[in-house]
Amino acid sequence: xxxxxxxxxxxxxxCDGHMTCMRVCPTQAIRVRQKKAVLLEDRCIDCxxxxxxxxxxxxVPLTSSFKxxxxxxxxxxxxxxxxxxxxxxxxxxxxxxxxLTKIGFDYSYDVACASEAVSIAIQEYLxxxxxxxxxxxxxxxxxxxxxxxxxxxxLEHIIPIESPMEIAAREVKNIKTKELGLKVNEIGVIYxxxxxxxxxxxxxxxxxxxxxxxxxxxxxxxxxxxLQILSQGNGAGDREEVRGLGLGWPIVGGQVGSLKxxxxxxxxxxxxxxxxxxxxxxxxxxxxxxxxVHSCPTACVGxxxxxxxxxxxxxxxxxxxxxxxxxxxQDREKIRxxxxxxxxxxxxxxxxxxxEPLDKDIAMAIEKMHEKQDTYDKLPKIDCGxxxxxxxxxxxxxxxxxxxxxxxxxxxxxxxxEQISSTLLETVLKHSQKIEGNLEPEK
Amino acid sequence: xxxxxxxxxxxxxxxxKIQGGNIYNxxxxxxxxxxxxxxxxxxxxxxRRVAIAAYEAEMNVVMYAKSxxxxxxxxxTTIKIVVDDxxxxxxxxxxxxxxxxxxxxxxxxxxxxxxxxxxPNIKKNADNFKIDSIVGKGTKLLIEIYIN
Numbered sequence: 001x002x003x004x005x006x007x008x009x010x011x012x013x014x015c016d017g018h019m020t021c022m023r024v025c026p027t028q029a030i031r032v033r034q035k036k037a038v039l040l041e042d043r044c045i046d047c048x049x050x051x052x053x054x055x056x057x058x059x060v061p062l063t064s065s066f067k068x069x070x071x072x073x074x075x076x077x078x079x080x081x082x083x084x085x086x087x088x089x090x091x092x093x094x095x096x097x098x099x100l101t102k103i104g105f106d107y108s109y110d111v112a113c114a115s116e117a118v119s120i121a122i123q124e125y126l127x128x129x130x131x132x133x134x135x136x137x138x139x140x141x142x143x144x145x146x147x148x149x150x151x152x153x154x155l156e157h158i159i160p161i162e163s164p165m166e167i168a169a170r171e172v173k174n175i176k177t178k179e180l181g182l183k184v185n186e187i188g189v190i191y192x193x194x195x196x197x198x199x200x201x202x203x204x205x206x207x208x209x210x211x212x213x214x215x216x217x218x219x220x221x222x223x224x225x226x227l228q229i230l231s232q233g234n235g236a237g238d239r240e241e242v243r244g245l246g247l248g249w250p251i252v253g254g255q256v257g258s259l260k261x262x263x264x265x266x267x268x269x270x271x272x273x274x275x276x277x278x279x280x281x282x283x284x285x286x287x288x289x290x291x292x293v294h295s296c297p298t299a300c301v302g303x304x305x306x307x308x309x310x311x312x313x314x315x316x317x318x319x320x321x322x323x324x325x326x327x328x329x330q331d332r333e334k335i336r337x338x339x340x341x342x343x344x345x346x347x348x349x350x351x352x353x354x355x356e357p358l359d360k361d362i363a364m365a366i367e368k369m370h371e372k373q374d375t376y377d378k379l380p381k382i383d384c385g386x387x388x389x390x391x392x393x394x395x396x397x398x399x400x401x402x403x404x405x406x407x408x409x410x411x412x413x414x415x416x417x418e419q420i421s422s423t424l425l426e427t428v429l430k431h432s433q434k435i436e437g438n439l440e441p442e443k
Numbered sequence: 444x445x446x447x448x449x450x451x452x453x454x455x456x457x458x459x460k461i462q463g464g465n466i467y468n469x470x471x472x473x474x475x476x477x478x479x480x481x482x483x484x485x486x487x488x489x490x491r492r493v494a495i496a497a498y499e500a501e502m503n504v505v506m507y508a509k510s511x512x513x514x515x516x517x518x519x520t521t522i523k524i525v526v527d528d529x530x531x532x533x534x535x536x537x538x539x540x541x542x543x544x545x546x547x548x549x550x551x552x553x554x555x556x557x558x559x560x561x562x563p564n565i566k567k568n569a570d571n572f573k574i575d576s577i578v579g580k581g582t583k584l585l586i587e588i589y590i591n
Contacts, residue, residue: 152487278474281491282498283564357484362590363519365483366455397482 007046007062007199010037014058021050021059022390026270027146031398032388042355045145046200047270047295048304061196061305062203064215066104072188072214074180076172077105078165079192081112082250082300083219084242084320085313087230093242093320095235096226102234103225105190107176113329114168115246119258120335121161121344126261126289134265134280134288135159137255141201142295143273144350148206151277152352159290160346164249165191165198167344169212191216194250194303197295206350218305244329250300251317255292264290269297358401372400380411454518455479461504461511463530469505472513473497476524483517489590492568493522496586499561500526506551507531508581524586532578540566540574 017035029043030050037050037058050059069075077100084093093110100108126135138144138158147154169189176187193199193216202213229235248254252268265288267276273293279285296302301317302310338344358372359365376396387408389395398404407413457479459472476497480490497513504511508530516523533539542563566572571587 150481153491278470278477281477281494282470282473283495284498352487354481354484354487358482360484362483362485363453366517366519367452369455369479369483370452 005200005204006039006041006044007196007203008039008044008048008051009060009062010039011058011060012036014056016056016058017388018055019385019388020053020055022388023385024049024053025390026274027150028390028394030390031403033404042353043149045142045149045295046197047142048196051196052304061199061218063193063196063199063218063221063305064190065217065221068215069188069190073182073186074106074176075104075188075190076176077101077108077192078111078168078172078189078213079108080165080194080198080219080250080300080303081110081115081247082194082303082306082313083192084112084247085250085301085316086219086223086306086308087227089316089319091230091235093247094237094239095230097239097242098237099226099229099235100192101237102229103222107172109168109172109189110242111164111168112242112246112249113244114164114171115249115255116244116258116328116330117246117335117338118161118164118167118344119245119255120330120332121339122159122255122290123259123261124336124339125159125161126259132156134285134291136280137290137292138346138350139163139249139255140197140294140296140299141206142195142197143293144206145197145200145353146270146273146295147277148350148353149355150274151281152354153281154277155350155352157280158350161344162346163201164246166212173212188214190214192219192222193217194219194300194306195296196305219303220305220307223307241324242329243324243327245321245325246329247325248317248321251314252294252297252299253292254299254317256290257321259290261289263288264292266292268294268299268302270295272297358397368400372396375399375406378412379409384410386410454516455483456514456516459513459515461501461513461526461528463504463506463508463510463528466505469502470498472501472515476515479515480517480522485517485522485590489522489588493524493588496565496568496588497524499565500524500584500586503561503582504528504530506547511581520590522588522590524584526584526586527581528583529581532580532582533574533576534578536574536576 015036017032019032021037022030022032026047026049027043027045029040031038051061079100084096097108097110134157136154136157172189173184173187177184189212191198191213199216202211202216205211245258248257253266256264256266267273276291298310298314301313357365358368376393379392379396381392383391387395387404389398389404395404399406461472473494477490477494480493504526508528511526511528514525538544540562565586569586570589573585576582
C-alpha cells in the first residue's frame with residue numbers, strides 16, 4: 001500500500017510524551033513509544049484534535065508559508081468563510097477581502113458565494129436522483145477520510161458534488177487566466193484554512209484528481225497581520241459586500257439551512273457523527289434526505305487553526321446571515337443550467353481505505369481475535385494509558401499484532417514483581433529459619 | 444484442541460444479553476458485531492448485511508420480548524447469529540414475514556419503528572434464515588450469512 005500523506009506532523013524534539021494527544025484522538029491513531037508520540041497513519045483522519053491539545057505544540061499542521069508562493073506570478077487568497085467571523089462585528093467580509101490584498105496577495109476571492117451555488121446544486125441532486133438515502137455531505141475532509149477508513153459501506157451515500165473551495169478555485173483561475181493572459185500554473189490560489197483537514201484535501205484529494213488549490217495558510221498564522229490592517233481602518237476598498245446563504249456554511253446547520261429539502265440533519269463533532277453513521281449502517285435513517293456532517297462540534301468556525309471562540313464566531317455568522325443572507329448572490333436558473341452540464345460533479349470515485357485487519361487471512365484473523373480477547377482479559381481495564389496505547393482494548397490489539405509488548409502494562413509488570421518478591425521472601429524466610437535453627441545453642 | 448491447520452480455534456463466538464424494553468441500549472450488540480467483523484477484515488458489503496439483520500433482530504427483542512440471548516459466531520466461511528428470546532411468541536409467522544405487516548403500537552411507530560419491515564428485512568439480508576416460535580414462550584431466529 002502506498003504511504004499515507006497527512007497534513008499534520010509530530011516534531012520529535014518537542015514531544016515529551018505527555019499522552020494528551022493520544023487520549024483525545026477520536027480514531028485512536030496515536031501511540032506513545034519511548035516517550036514520543038507516534039502516528040498510526042492508516043487511522044489518522046487529520047481532524048486536528050491533537051494539534052489543538054498538545055501542551056508542547058509538538059504537533060504542527062503542514063500548512064504553507066508565504067515564501068512557498070514566490071514561484072507564482074500572481075497569487076489569489078481564497079478565504080474559508082469562517083475567516084469572516086474571526087474579527088469584530090463591525091468588520092464585514094468585504095473589508096476582510098480588501099485587507100487580504102494588502103498583506104501580500106494580489107487578489108482575494110470569496111467562497112461563500114460558491115457555497116450558495118453548491119447549495120443549489122445539492123438541491124438539484126436531491127430532487128433528481130434516487131441514489132441511496134440519506135446522502136452525506138462531502139465537504140469536511142476529515143469526515144470523508146473517516147468514511148474511507150471506518151465506514152466504507154457509506155461511500156455510496158456521499159453526495160457527488162464538488163466542494164465550494166474547489167469550485168471557487170477553478171472559477172477564479174478561469175477568470176484570471178483570461179483577464180491577465182497568464183497560464184494556469186502561473187496563478188497560485190491559496191486557501192486560508194480553519195483546519196489541517198482542508199490542507200489534506202488539497203495535498204491528497206480522496207480521489208486521484210488534481211486540486212485547483214496550490215497551498216493553504218492557517219487562519220491563526222495571518223490573523224494578527226490582518227487584524228492590524230483592519231484596525232487601522234485599511235479594510236476599505238472596492239469590494240462589494242458578500243451576500244447570500246453561503247455565508248452560513250461555516251456553522252452547523254448552515255448547509256441544511258440553505259436547502260429547500262425537508263428531512264435534513266446537521267451534525268457536528270465526531271462522537272455524534274459516529275452515532276449517526278452507525279444508524280445509517282443499520283438502515284435506520286432511510287427517511288432522511290441529506291445529512292450535513294462536520295468533524296468539529298462547532299463546524300468550521302471551531303476548526304483547530306482558528307482564533308476566535310467558536311461560539312462567538314457562530315453568533316457573528318448568524319448576525320451576518322440575518323443582515324446579508326436573504327439576498328441571493330446566485331441566479332438559481334443559471335446554476336441549474338451549469339449543474340446539468342456537470343459543472344459541480346465530483347470527478348472520480350472516492351475509494352475505501354479500511355484500517356488493516358488483524359490478519360489478511362480470515363482464519364488467522366479469528367485466531368488473533370481470540371489472542372486479543374485473552375490478552376484483554378488479563379488487563380486491568382481501566383484505560384490508564386500508561387502503556388502508551390489509549391485503551392486496554394487497543395493495547396491488547398497492539399500486543400497481538402506486535403506493536404507493543406505485554407510487559408508494557410504497568411499492572412502486568414507489577415504483578416510479576418509481586419510474584420517474584422513473594423517467592424524471594426519465602427526463600428529468605430526458609431533460609432533464615434534454617435540458619436536460626438543452626439545457631440540455637442544446644443541444650 | 445489444535446485443528447488440522449495447526450490453529451487453536453475454528454470460530455470466534457460472542458454472546459450478548461438483550462433486555463426487552465431497554466431502548467437505551469438498543470443496537471449495542473450490532474455495533475459490537477460490526478466492530479469485530481471489521482477487525483477480521485470481512486468485506487464491507489457483507490458487514491452491512493450482517494449489521495442490518497442483527498440490528499432488526501435486536502430491535503424486535505427490545506420492542507416485543509422480555510429478554511433474549513444473541514449468539515454471534517464467525518468462522519472463515521459463515522457468520523451465524525442466533526437470537527433466542529423469552530417473549531410472547533408469534534402466532535402467525537407467515538403473516539409476520541409479510542412486508543408492511545406490523546403489530547407495533549403508535550408509540551413505536553412514532554419512534555420510527557414498526558414499519559413491518561423487520562423480519563422481511565432480516566430474511567432479505569440473510570443467506571439462510573429460520574424462525575421458530577411458540578406462543579407464550581418465545582421466538583428463535585437463525586440468521587446465516589456466507590463469506591464468499
